[in-house]
Amino acid sequence: MDRTILAHTPTEMEELGVDLAEGLRDGMVVSLIGELGAGKTTLVKGIAKGLLITDLVVSPSYLIYRSYKGRLVLHHLDAYRVSSLEELAEVGLDQLIPPAEGVTVIEWPERVPEIIDVSDVVVRITPHPDGSRQVDISTR
Ligand SMILES: Nc1ncnc2c1ncn2[C@@H]1O[C@H](COP(=O)(O)OP(=O)(O)O)[C@@H](O)[C@H]1O
Numbered sequence: 576m577d578r579t580i581l582a583h584t585p586t587e588m589e590e591l592g593v594d595l596a597e598g599l600r601d602g603m604v605v606s607l608i609g610e611l612g613a614g615k616t617t618l619v620k621g622i623a624k625g626l627l628i629t630d631l632v633v634s635p636s637y638l639i640y641r642s643y644k645g646r647l648v649l650h651h652l653d654a655y656r657v658s659s660l661e662e663l664a665e666v667g668l669d670q671l672i673p674p675a676e677g678v679t680v681i682e683w684p685e686r687v688p689e690i691i692d693v694s695d696v697v698v699r700i701t702p703h704p705d706g707s708r709q710v711d712i713s714t715r
């Protein structure tokens with residue numbers, strides 16, 4: 576199922592994440608595609624809120640991976656500095672794709688195309704010239 580939403584503000588982006596969280600179940604993988612500054616981490620903050628996670632969600636860029644516990648465990652991965660599935664396997668993070676428990680949400684999945692192939696939800700964020708973000712959500 577595909578749908579397109581226009582998010583005009585960071586708040587609307589978060590609300591979209593809260594909405595997305597409702598459909599998430601253990602073992603799911605969510606890919607967030609979009610350039611730097613598109614709003615991926617903002618969407619993850621909303622997903623965390625929807626999963627009743629009260630910890631502050633920060634960009635995992637320098638750590639690659641962070642996890643949070645709410646209604647489900649949220650595994651937040653940033654593959655920006657990853658160039659292959661083998662590289663993820665070297666640090667054991669391939670086990671999160673898909674996760675045995677919880678949901679995995681990945682920024683920069685396009686770095687490892689196999690991740691997109693196995694994703695249950697693929698979100699593509701495209702900034703428009705007026706600052707709003709077009710969000711295309713494809714659920715498999
Ligand atoms: N829908 C939106 N409209 C306008 N600004 C947004 C929207 N979503 C996010 N932003 C803003 O864009 C900036 C980058 O967002 P961020 O989520 O860190 O992007 P990314 O993780 O894709 O690099 C932040 O200042 C954020 O508040």
Ligand SMILES: [Mg+2]
Nearest residue numbers: 615616634682
């Ligand atoms: Mg980010």
